[in-house]
Amino acid sequence: MKTAVSLQNLPSRIPNRRSRVRKPRRSRRSSVQLDRVVARLPSIVGGGSVLTDRAELVCYSYDASCYSRLPDVVVFPNSSEEISKIVRLANRERVPVTPRGAGTSLSGGPVPARGGIVVVLARMNRILDLDEDNLTVTCEVGLTLRDLNRSLARKLLHFPIDPGSSEAATLGGMIGENASGMHSPRFGKTKDRVLSLEVVLPNGDIIHVGSKCFKSASGYNLKELFIGSEGTLGIVTKATLRLSPLPDNYTVISASFKTTVAAGRAISRVVKRGLPVSALEFMDRPSIEVVKAFTGLPLPQAAAMVLIECTGPEGEVQNHLADAAEILREEGAFELRISSDRGEADRLWHARKVTYGAISRIRPTAIQADPVVPVSKLPDYLARLDLIAQKYALKIVSYGHAADGNLHPTVLIDEGNPEEMRYARMALAEIYQSALELGGTLTGEHGVGVEKSDYFNLEWPSNVVSVMREIKAVLDPNNIMNPRKWI
Amino acid sequence: MSQQLHRFEEALRNCNRCGLCHGVSPLISVQGLESSTARGKIRLARSLIQGEIEATNTLVDRIYQCLMCGSCSNVCPAGIKVEEVICSARMRLASAGKVPQPVKSLVSNIVSRGNIYGVAVERSEPSQERLVYFPGCVSSLKYRQLADATISCLSGMGLRVSSLDGVCCGAPALAAGFKEVYEQASERLRSMLEGFDVVTGCPQCYYFLKRERISVQHIAQLYAEIMESRVLPPTGGLRDMITYADPCYLARFSSITDEPRAVISSIAGLRLVEMASNRTNAKCCGNGLELVQTSYPELAGEVASSRLGEALELGVKKVVTSCPHCYLTFKNTRRERGLPIVIKDLSQLIMEAYRWEPPAKRNRRI
Numbered sequence: 129m130k131t132a133v134s135l136q137n138l139p140s141r142i143p144n145r146r147s148r149v150r151k152p153r154r155s156r157r158s159s160v161q162l163d164r165v166v167a168r169l170p171s172i173v174g175g176g177s178v179l180t181d182r183a184e185l186v187c188y189s190y191d192a193s194c195y196s197r198l199p200d201v202v203v204f205p206n207s208s209e210e211i212s213k214i215v216r217l218a219n220r221e222r223v224p225v226t227p228r229g230a231g232t233s234l235s236g237g238p239v240p241a242r243g244g245i246v247v248v249l250a251r252m253n254r255i256l257d258l259d260e261d262n263l264t265v266t267c268e269v270g271l272t273l274r275d276l277n278r279s280l281a282r283k284l285l286h287f288p289i290d291p292g293s294s295e296a297a298t299l300g301g302m303i304g305e306n307a308s309g310m311h312s313p314r315f316g317k318t319k320d321r322v323l324s325l326e327v328v329l330p331n332g333d334i335i336h337v338g339s340k341c342f343k344s345a346s347g348y349n350l351k352e353l354f355i356g357s358e359g360t361l362g363i364v365t366k367a368t369l370r371l372s373p374l375p376d377n378y379t380v381i382s383a384s385f386k387t388t389v390a391a392g393r394a395i396s397r398v399v400k401r402g403l404p405v406s407a408l409e410f411m412d413r414p415s416i417e418v419v420k421a422f423t424g425l426p427l428p429q430a431a432a433m434v435l436i437e438c439t440g441p442e443g444e445v446q447n448h449l450a451d452a453a454e455i456l457r458e459e460g461a462f463e464l465r466i467s468s469d470r471g472e473a474d475r476l477w478h479a480r481k482v483t484y485g486a487i488s489r490i491r492p493t494a495i496q497a498d499p500v501v502p503v504s505k506l507p508d509y510l511a512r513l514d515l516i517a518q519k520y521a522l523k524i525v526s527y528g529h530a531a532d533g534n535l536h537p538t539v540l541i542d543e544g545n546p547e548e549m550r551y552a553r554m555a556l557a558e559i560y561q562s563a564l565e566l567g568g569t570l571t572g573e574h575g576v577g578v579e580k581s582d583y584f585n586l587e588w589p590s591n592v593v594s595v596m597r598e599i600k601a602v603l604d605p606n607n608i609m610n611p612r613k614w615i
Numbered sequence: 616m617s618q619q620l621h622r623f624e625e626a627l628r629n630c631n632r633c634g635l636c637h638g639v640s641p642l643i644s645v646q647g648l649e650s651s652t653a654r655g656k657i658r659l660a661r662s663l664i665q666g667e668i669e670a671t672n673t674l675v676d677r678i679y680q681c682l683m684c685g686s687c688s689n690v691c692p693a694g695i696k697v698e699e700v701i702c703s704a705r706m707r708l709a710s711a712g713k714v715p716q717p718v719k720s721l722v723s724n725i726v727s728r729g730n731i732y733g734v735a736v737e738r739s740e741p742s743q744e745r746l747v748y749f750p751g752c753v754s755s756l757k758y759r760q761l762a763d764a765t766i767s768c769l770s771g772m773g774l775r776v777s778s779l780d781g782v783c784c785g786a787p788a789l790a791a792g793f794k795e796v797y798e799q800a801s802e803r804l805r806s807m808l809e810g811f812d813v814v815t816g817c818p819q820c821y822y823f824l825k826r827e828r829i830s831v832q833h834i835a836q837l838y839a840e841i842m843e844s845r846v847l848p849p850t851g852g853l854r855d856m857i858t859y860a861d862p863c864y865l866a867r868f869s870s871i872t873d874e875p876r877a878v879i880s881s882i883a884g885l886r887l888v889e890m891a892s893n894r895t896n897a898k899c900c901g902n903g904l905e906l907v908q909t910s911y912p913e914l915a916g917e918v919a920s921s922r923l924g925e926a927l928e929l930g931v932k933k934v935v936t937s938c939p940h941c942y943l944t945f946k947n948t949r950r951e952r953g954l955p956i957v958i959k960d961l962s963q964l965i966m967e968a969y970r971w972e973p974p975a976k977r978n979r980r981i
Contacts, residue, residue, distance in 0.1 A: 181671060182668050182669075183662075183668055183671050183674035184648065186667065187650045187655040192631065192632045192633050192634055204647070230634055231632075231634065231649065232633070232634035250647055292633075293633070293634055293635075295634075295635055295637065295638030295690075296638050418692075482635065482692040484633050485631065485633030485635055485691070485693055486692035486693060486694075488629045489693055492628040494631050542628075544628075
C-alpha cells in the first residue's frame with residue numbers, strides 16, 4: 129500500500145542563482161512553544177473548536193494534490209477577532225499557521241508543510257451584506273461558492289467564477305489561490321471580481337484593503353497582493369465581491385478533432401478572431417473517455433474535443449457560433465454538435481468539471497500541472513506534451529481552459545511505483561520548462577503551493593524573487609504564515 | 616486476496632481527494648469536520664491500514680458515524696463505492712474488537728434472537744399463502760402500526776398475505792462489519808422464503824433480500840402496480856399538501872422513485888411538493904441502517920432535523936416516507952425538537968385515504 133507523497137520525499141529544489149536578499153527568518157519552535165499554543169487555543173475559540181486527536185489531524189494533512197503533512201493542531205475560529213488572537217499567539221511563539229478552506233486546492237497550498245496550526249475558516253460562512261443596487265456581496269470567506277450562489281440565485285444573481293471544485297470550494301480558498309475556471313473568458317479570474325478584503329496580518333492586526341467601488345487608484349494595490357498569495361502574507365477573513373446577473377441564454381457548441389494539435393490551431397484562431405465567447409475548453413481523448421464513463425454523456429470518439437459557449441441575445445449568439453463553427457470546420461473538426469438546451473449544456477459543463485476526479489479511474493495517482501502559454505502557442509505546446517509523454521512512456525492527460533492558454537496536463541502514475549514517480553517528476557519539469565520556453569507561466573489558477581515550488585525559480589529571476597521575499601519579510605518577519613512553500 | 620479486499624484497497628488508492636463528496640455529505644453540515652466526508656473517512660481507513668494511526672475512539676466513531684447513505688458514491692467521479700469501503704473498514708475494526716457498544720449489542724441481538732431489538736418472537740407453522748409480508752425489525756417490533764397499516768392496505772386491495780415478523784434481514788450486521796452474522800441471517804432467510812413471493816416495506820430489507828436473489832418487491836412497487844391495474848373503491852380524499860422523503864436504499868440504491876409518487880398522486884386531494892433534494896439526490900434521514908441511530912442518536916437527530924428542515928421550508932405539515940427507519944428517526948427528531956410536522960408512512964397514508972381499519976391481531980404471523 130502506498131502513501132501520499134510526503135513533503136520529505138520531494139525532490140531537492142532546482143538550483144538557482146543564490147539570492148543575496150534578506151530572507152524571512154526561518155521559524156524555529158520548540159515543543160514547549162507548541163504546547164503553550166495548544167493549551168491557549170481553547171481559551172480563544174472554545175474547547176470544542178480545537179482538534180488534536182491524530183485521527184482528526186490526518187484529515188487536515190492533505191488537499192486534492194498528492195502532498196500531505198500532519199498539522200499539530202486544528203482550530204475553527206468564529207470571527208476575525210479570534211483569528212487575530214490565534215495569529216498573534218502563534219507569532220509570539222513562532223508556530224506556523226496555515227489557513228484552510230475546503231482543502232480542494234490542487235497545489236498543496238493548504239498542506240501544513242511545517243506542521244503547526246491549521247486554521248479552518250469553515251465556520252465563518254455568513255453573508256454579511258447583499259447590495260443588489262451595486263451588484264456586490266460582502267461575506268465571510270469560509271462560505272462555499274455553492275452556498276453563496278444558491279443564495280444569490282433567488283435574486284437571479286451569481287458570483288461567476290467557476291472552478292472545477294465549485295461544489296465544495298470556499299471563497300477564501302479561491303481568493304488565496306486566485307482561482308478561475310471555465311468561464312474566465314467572460315467573467316475573469318477571482319481577482320477581477322474581488323473589490324475589497326479584510327485581512328488578519330501575521331502580527332494580529334486586522335486591515336481592510338481595496339474599495340467597494342468598481343475602481344480605485346488610491347495607493348498601492350494591496351488587495352491584489354493578498355489575492356493569490358496562498359496564505360503566506362496573512363489570513364483573508366472577509367471579502368466584498370462583484371456579482372453578475374445569471375445568464376438567461378447560452379448555447380454550447382462541441383467540436384471533435386482527429387489530433388490535439390488541430391484542436392489547438394482551431395482554438396488559437398477562434399481567440400484571434402476576437403469572438404466574445406464565454407467559455408472555450410479543450411479535452412483530449414483520455415479525458416473524454418473517463419468523463420464519458422462517469423457521466424454516460426454521448427461524448428465523441430475523438431482525439432480532442434473543443435467546447436465553446438456563447439451567451440447573450442439569441443441572434444448574436446447564433447452569429448458568433450456560426451463564425452466559430454466555420455473556423456472549427458476549416459481546422460478539421462469532423463463532428464459539430466450544438467446544445468441550445470440549457471439542461472444539455474449544463475450536463476456538458478458538469479462533465480467537464482468532474483474531469484479531475486474521474487481521471488483516477490485510469491491510474492490511481494494524478495499529478496496535475498497548471499501551465500499557461502500564449503494562446504497562439506497552444507498547438508506547439510500540445511505537440512510538446514505528446515512528445516514528453518512518449519519520452520517518459522507516461523500517460524499524460526490534458527484538458528483545460530483553452531481560451532486562456534491554460535492547460536492541465538495531468539501525469540497519471542501509481543505513486544507506489546518509485547520508477548514511475550521518478551519519471552513523473554522529470555516529465556513535470558519538462559512540462560513547466562516547455563511552457564516557460566514558449567513565453568508562458570507556471571500556474572494559471574491553482575497557485576504554486578508545494579507542487580510547483582521546485583520550478584518557481586525557473587520562472588522568476590533572483591531580483592524578482594528578492595522583491596517577493598522583501599515583501600514577505602515586511603509582513604511576516606517570523607515566517608509563520610504557510611511556511612516552506614515557494615517563498 | 617479476496618475480491619472484497621482487492622476492491623477495498625483499490626478504492627483507497629483511487630480517491631484523489633477531489634472533494635466533490637464535500638458538497639453532498641449529510642454529516643459535514645452538522646459536524647463541520649473533514650472526517651465527516653467520504654474523502655476524510657477514506658483517508659482514515661487508509662491511514663489505519665498503513666499503520667499511520669491507531670484505532671482510537673475518535674477513529675472508531677468517525678468510521679461508525681458514516682450513514683452509508685450512498686450520497687457520496689452517487690457523485691464520486693472516480694466511481695468509488697464509499698459504503699463498501701466503510702463496510703470493509705468496519706470489518707477490520709470489528710475483527711479487532713473496536714466497535715461502539717450499542718453496535719455490539721445490536722449485532723448480538725441479531726445473533727441471539729434474530730432481530731436488532733433482541734425480542735423473542737414466536738413463530739407459527741409456515742403459511743399457505745404464497746405472498747409473504749416481511750416487515751423487518753422496526754415495523755415488527757418498534758412501530759407495529761406500520762406493519763398493521765401495510766397488512767390493512769394489502770387486505771383492502773384484495774391480497775391474502777402472511778407476515779414474517781421479528782426477523783432481521785442481516786443488513787445492519789453487514790454494515791457494522793460482521794459479515795458472518797449477515798451471511799448466517801441471509802442463509803436462514805433464503806431457506807425460510809424459498810418458493811414465496813416477498814413484499815417488504817423496508818428499503819434496506821428490500822435491497823439486501825434482492826441481493827440474496829430472493830423474489831421481493833418493495834411495498835411501493837406493489838401498491839403502484841395494483842393501483843394501476845385494479846379498480847379500487849374511491850378514496851375519501853385527504854385534502855393535504857405533503858412532501859415525500861425518498862429513502863436512500865429505495866431511491867439511490869434501488870432506483871425506485873416513481874412508484875411512491877404514483878401512489879401518492881393517485882390519492883384524490885393530495886398535493887405533492889418536492890423538497891430541494893429529492894429522488895436519487897435526496898438527503899439521508901440520519902438513521903444509518905439503525906447503527907447511527909442507536910450509537911449516535913444526537914447526530915442522527917441533527918441530520919434528520921436538517922432533512923425535515925427542507926420540508927418545513929416548503930410550508931408543508933406532513934412528510935411521507937416509505938421506510939420504517941426514516942419513520943423512526945423522523946419521529947424521534949420531531950418529538951425531541953418539537954418540530955411542527957407530521958410523519959407518515961406510505962401505507963398509513965393509503966389506509967387513511969381509503970378509511971381502512973387496522974387488521975385483527977390473529978393470523979398475522981408465520
